[in-house]
Amino acid sequence: MTIKQISVAETIPIRHAVLRKNKPIETCYFTGDYLESTFHLGVFLDNNLAGICTLVNNEKVIVQKLYAYQLRGMAILDQFQGNKLGKSLMEFLPEFLKTNKILNIWCNARVSAVDFYQKFGFKAYGEPFEIPYVGPHQLMLKSYE
């Protein structure tokens, strides 16, 4: 298993297969995908891309604390889920964020994945809300300070 930075183009088929099933491919592109400040990470098994996540500079201030980056598009291909690849990506983050001087991050977690993020120290903030065409989400925060 290896984790490395990947291109936007590499993320799209995985986002489509996992997060935007049966939706138009255009829905798989996120704001900021092509910014130089954006990081796309991939987890590989035998040189095959099995999962991804994206970190976008999208600042949010909560209780006077700056959460500079949004974690987005966390997805492991269905056939590889439950094999600790998501965990590997989450455990890769602290050092990667430190290297890039990112202290705090946030995400809009699918309600079905809230417990996953909690395992890695993310805290829910506020009430769940609906993202149209995607489903119920929960704002979650993680500080690496």
Ligand SMILES: CC(C)(COP(=O)(O)OP(=O)(O)OC[C@H]1O[C@@H](n2cnc3c(N)ncnc32)[C@H](O)[C@@H]1OP(=O)(O)O)[C@@H](O)C(=O)NCCC(=O)NCCS
């Ligand atoms: C959620 C997801 C990223 C987790 O990755 P994964 O590789 O399947 O999970 P792992 O095998 O690394 O699991 C690590 C731990 O989290 C738990 N876990 C995994 N998915 C979970 C979920 N949806 N809810 C609660 N716990 C979960 C596992 O049981 C495991 O717990 P353990 O260490 O106590 O045994 C992946 O299943 C996925 O892509 N799901 C569909 C898309 C999705 O919901 N993405 C998140 C969008 S916000």
